[in-house]
Amino acid sequence: MARSGTFFRTCNLCEAMCGVAITLDDEKIVSIKGDEQDPFSRGHICPKALALKDLYEDPDRLKKPMEKRDGQWYELDWETALDRVAERISALQARHGKNALGVYLGNPNVHNLGGTLLNGGFLRALKTRNKFSATSVDQLPHHIVAWKLFGHQLRIPVPDIDRSDYFVIMGGNPLASNGSIMSVADVRGRLKAVKKRGKVVVIDPRRSQTAELADQHHFIRPGSDVLLLLAMLNHLFQSQQISLKACEGLLDTDPMTLASDFAPYTPERVAESTGISAEAIRQLVDEFCAAEAPVLYGRMGVSVQEFGALCQYLIMLFNILTGTLDKAGGLMFSTPAANILPQTGRGNMGRFHSRVRQLPEFNGELPVSALAEDIATPGDGQIKGMILVAGNPVLSTPNGEQLDRAFAGLDLLVSVDFYLNESSRHADFILPPVSPLEREHFDIIFNLLAVRNNARYAPALFKAGPDARHDWQILLGLRDRLAPPRSLKERLGRQLERHLGPGGMLALLLRRGPYGAGWRPFSGLTLAKLKAAPHGIDLGPLQPQLPAALFHKDRKIHLNTDFFLADLPRVDARFFGGDAQSPFVLIGRRDVRSNNSWLHNSQRLVKGKNRCTALLNPDDARRLGVSDAGKVRVHSRVGSVEVVAEVSDEVMPGVISIPHGWGHHGEGTAWRLAEANAGVSVNTLTDDYFIDVLSGNAALNGVPVSVEPISA
Numbered sequence: 001m002a003r004s005g006t007f008f009r010t011c012n013l014c015e016a017m018c019g020v021a022i023t024l025d026d027e028k029i030v031s032i033k034g035d036e037q038d039p040f041s042r043g044h045i046c047p048k049a050l051a052l053k054d055l056y057e058d059p060d061r062l063k064k065p066m067e068k069r070d071g072q073w074y075e076l077d078w079e080t081a082l083d084r085v086a087e088r089i090s091a092l093q094a095r096h097g098k099n100a101l102g103v104y105l106g107n108p109n110v111h112n113l114g115g116t117l118l119n120g121g122f123l124r125a126l127k128t129r130n131k132f133s134a135t136s137v138d139q140l141p142h143h144i145v146a147w148k149l150f151g152h153q154l155r156i157p158v159p160d161i162d163r164s165d166y167f168v169i170m171g172g173n174p175l176a177s178n179g180s181i182m183s184v185a186d187v188r189g190r191l192k193a194v195k196k197r198g199k200v201v202v203i204d205p206r207r208s209q210t211a212e213l214a215d216q217h218h219f220i221r222p223g224s225d226v227l228l229l230l231a232m233l234n235h236l237f238q239s240q241q242i243s244l245k246a247c248e249g250l251l252d253t254d255p256m257t258l259a260s261d262f263a264p265y266t267p268e269r270v271a272e273s274t275g276i277s278a279e280a281i282r283q284l285v286d287e288f289c290a291a292e293a294p295v296l297y298g299r300m301g302v303s304v305q306e307f308g309a310l311c312q313y314l315i316m317l318f319n320i321l322t323g324t325l326d327k328a329g330g331l332m333f334s335t336p337a338a339n340i341l342p343q344t345g346r347g348n349m350g351r352f353h354s355r356v357r358q359l360p361e362f363n364g365e366l367p368v369s370a371l372a373e374d375i376a377t378p379g380d381g382q383i384k385g386m387i388l389v390a391g392n393p394v395l396s397t398p399n400g401e402q403l404d405r406a407f408a409g410l411d412l413l414v415s416v417d418f419y420l421n422e423s424s425r426h427a428d429f430i431l432p433p434v435s436p437l438e439r440e441h442f443d444i445i446f447n448l449l450a451v452r453n454n455a456r457y458a459p460a461l462f463k464a465g466p467d468a469r470h471d472w473q474i475l476l477g478l479r480d481r482l483a484p485p486r487s488l489k490e491r492l493g494r495q496l497e498r499h500l501g502p503g504g505m506l507a508l509l510l511r512r513g514p515y516g517a518g519w520r521p522f523s524g525l526t527l528a529k530l531k532a533a534p535h536g537i538d539l540g541p542l543q544p545q546l547p548a549a550l551f552h553k554d555r556k557i558h559l560n561t562d563f564f565l566a567d568l569p570r571v572d573a574r575f576f577g578g579d580a581q582s583p584f585v586l587i588g589r590r591d592v593r594s595n596n597s598w599l600h601n602s603q604r605l606v607k608g609k610n611r612c613t614a615l616l617n618p619d620d621a622r623r624l625g626v627s628d629a630g631k632v633r634v635h636s637r638v639g640s641v642e643v644v645a646e647v648s649d650e651v652m653p654g655v656i657s658i659p660h661g662w663g664h665h666g667e668g669t670a671w672r673l674a675e676a677n678a679g680v681s682v683n684t685l686t687d688d689y690f691i692d693v694l695s696g697n698a699a700l701n702g703v704p705v706s707v708e709p710i711s712a
Helices: 047-057 078-096 107-111 113-118 120-126 140-150 187-197 209-213 225-238 255-262 267-274 278-290 308-321 368-376 400-408 471-482 488-512 527-531 561-576 618-624 672-676
Strands: 005-010 019-025 028-034 066-069 072-075 101-105 131-133 166-170 199-203 216-218 294-298 349-353 360-362 385-389 412-416 452-455 537-541 584-587 614-616 631-635 640-647 655-657 703-709
Touching: 019 047, 028 047, 078 101, 078 385, 078 412, 078 471, 101 120, 101 368, 107 113, 113 471, 113 488, 120 471, 131 368, 140 308, 140 360, 166 225, 166 278, 187 199, 187 209, 199 209, 225 255, 225 267, 225 278, 225 308, 225 561, 255 308, 255 561, 267 278, 278 294, 294 308, 308 561, 368 400, 412 471, 471 488, 488 527, 614 618, 614 631, 618 640, 618 703
Parallel strands: 101 131, 101 385, 166 199, 166 294, 199 216, 385 412, 584 655, 614 640
Antiparallel strands: 005 019, 019 028, 066 072, 349 360, 452 537, 584 703, 614 655, 631 640, 631 703
């Protein structure tokens, strides 16, 4: 019988975890609104939530397995598709070796309960070192800092925004991103509350939506954030404002011995390179230290640049040395209901390296900047085949056109995706999973990063059809074909795994979690209790957790100065070595109606004015002879694009800003709205050799470019 009524769940299209109320009439979605009774999001949603309907109803969404033969696509049944894919993978690895196969995991995997809990067996069955993911074009520096300092790559403290009274944001625009490595709904309302208690300061090359809301905004030259942070630490030591508080006695290094490392970086010395005066730098530090509950937060603008890991380390060090770590209103650790930290890899680095450039792995993944060259360069260990899981790396990784060409030359490409996009167009097989509304949901990863402890479970809104498969079912189907069980115990274990599914495994995690009650049937937080609370359960504000939160055996914070501060000579060479500076540097930008490339097939999200424009400062536009809505050609070492200019003083001189995720050229793809709103790919310009050397992370901000007008 067709259902009508209102059903409650979590939007899983970004990190904010907003509660939504979805109204059905005769099994049709008639409205999506914010859930006013959700204790975490408090009725807030952004425009992306409406795309849940579009993704479910999209006529371009693939629903059956597809195989390409002689350039034409043919539908397959699931058993045949999985058999053929497994046969092709086995044949490729038998001929060229296990490492001839690569795998790339896209961002949507961490928004997926089944993918988070059940894709490990598939990855192990491939037995390849060539694993890549969106991590190394995003948050890899955060993981390395957390691993080095706290002993676990996922032990990342987040700003306690609800109690902060002095919030400094470097290179982040949470009003557009809805928080990032800081899972927070209703950012605008929460930042307004911070303003009432104190002050919000934004440091960014662009006067973003968040900067417009802030009490104070400082323009900063892209890529120079490391100098600002070094100068802030310099003044912190010089003014004798060190205050460890919760970290007293927990550091493995005497912090006062670090003063000499920061002594060369006076505010006066860095002022010209950063564009921020020495007086403003000192004022920022003094106000921060005078506040009751300050916090310093840095995100994409400082993560995806050539000193991303050092920047995130210095941000963490500044918070530690000012006593904000593990303090209400500062940086705090969450207490997630389903705690996967004990079951996941704590981190490791450099056990093996990429084939051509010898870039180090982190936690078993190689930097994606190395992927194209490891495909295209002949020789022992060359990648001959790829599996893409919910990823479109041609549009989301540096030097995308090079990767596009590399994919075209593969012997085998398999895509687990429900769109025929810029990457999957090269596939031999496409295995489409169900849409977000056809699967159950609980935020495993983002509750690790939540600004308030909470838990919410949502059953699938729509039952998947008999010919549909969840992504975890697809991957386990391939796993069982590639690596059949070798014993009765293993066979029974796999049967139990499938029987439990994501929901059953979540139930076990909840029982064993900090709010659970082990095996006592009616105590603590259980999946049954979450199912009975459709609006979610508030588990309270973040709580101090040191030293229990630490994973190092000695329960200390390991400052690892030898690793991080070894990057200072590279800083000196970059900024004080006398090299000529590029006339323009490229940065990206976020929009609240966009999420990488995969929401551009939603009419309600792409309609309106063109958002894929190149922001130029008016002074630069006059010098170039470019008018608003005129076209410019932007060149980098690896490519060039022609794009419409948008003249605005929201970017500082010498900066050009082009958003990420566009470039839907339409050749061989099949998502019509995206193609009709194509834009250009900023990753035609980003450089696979422009990386953060310390981490291997891609440097997507601060890319040197040249700009020239295009005649009408």
